[in-house]
Amino acid sequence: MKKWLIPLIYIAIMAAAFAYREQISLLLDHPPSPLMMLVLAALLALFPVIPYKLVIAAIGMLYGPWAGALITVTGSTLSGIILYAAGAVWYRNDAASLVERYPAMRRFTSYVARHPFESVLLYRLLPVVPQWVINLYAGIAAIPFRLYLSASVIGKLPGIFVYAFLGSSLFSHPLLAAEILGFYLLFVAAAVWGYKRRSARRTG
Template structure:
């Protein structure tokens, strides 16, 4: 109990610092050339989401351009998701497992999630409306392997991180290209869901035959 409480207080304290000094840090990131430090700060903003991460990605994109900015934003986001996964799994796994399997519907959903973890996490990451923290925590409390989680999260985060950086870069230089970028991302999501739908149908047919 003391361990869980200590971890929670530590997280809350760090979140408060990010909230208190978030704006000055973002202003510094706009003009900084210290790439490693900027990446570390990006990971902190993603780990303690008191400020919208798309704003952070936009600032980095405006400062470093769409490619380098997208890469830094992606590294920061992936690092934060891995740290959150480890934080929850080794601090709250035992308590969380009891919660996930104490209700029949939730237990069935969790079993299904664990059986389709890679694709579920991958596609959840592709949808900006799905809270990243929810994916991190649920995956950590389940029996999903660390390797599957990291691989699916890393791949699934690429489009969104590039989008954030592109938006920031376009707003800084070519605002008219913003709608084109959003359109391309929307098309990417549509194709992704189409492929996933086809895969589910084929899988259902194979299971019916067998």
Template structure:
């Protein structure tokens, strides 16, 4: 692909990434993909699901994938709805597959558009260069930590690794593995959709603690390697 064609492709991709979220908010997407709207229409959605199960299943998966790829903040509602409409197990599978595909898409797009220039700038900064080197060395542990600990916005974790040396393959499989617990929790909560008052504080303290501990466990090998390297250096 020549430079002119690459510029056109990059321009179209950038427009899609910017216009998608803008259109979502401009045309009331935040109201449509809200907990209140979902609860108000749950009977109709259940009836449609019963009549057209696999059609809605695939359509919901496509909607989830596109929303993730465009960094639209609707993952929590879409995950709850998946569990509510398709059951905790199928709902979990749908959320894992759709969110992983969307995450890989936004990672690939961000790397294609910005990674080279961003990495060159970061490498000129000694502190940032050190972080990049550490991420490249312990990418699996860092990525699993970021995915498992539910304190980091999903869209941010999708984007940031694109500016590091992590490979697409490593990013993809750690995304799938790292989001499994959270996807199950949300899909399972979706079975009690009518009893949820708000998305704020949806995850209980024990659940948050459990996910955070899993994230810390994923990070321990990298910390151990760092301490070992420091010990060898001092020795």
């Protein structure tokens, strides 16, 4: 059942947006300033009270795919830096003692330490992994900040652009939006498959 959960969530979000398209369209007449939306995007990434993919789509609807993607990648990156710092400063010692208790966590942490860039990159691509968890874990695991930041931005960009494009084109080109989403999910599945094969060769 879990393998079908994520596509069902995407379909439900798109259906809800389409059902309320008239109410949502009213927002387009008076969008907030980009700076205010940037602050809001950072806060909603820091405190994920609603699915962030819906936030990206809404911002893409208001500002278009390029500006919407720029606003959300900047806002989410700012919130990520805050959580990375929190993990590095406040939680590293407690997490280290917790990791030592569980062999599986030790193996995972050891692998991430050997391959930090590709690990952060992959988990940024995965739509099922909460982004705040990645931010905290990167700080706790002492992943070098430059590697964390570059892998995070590169890993975020495909998904953020896709959802910003979905928001900007869902009403005008719904079939194209569905095709773009389908290609993105196939891309993510291929990335996961390649990562698992590479990991198996290294540990085999």
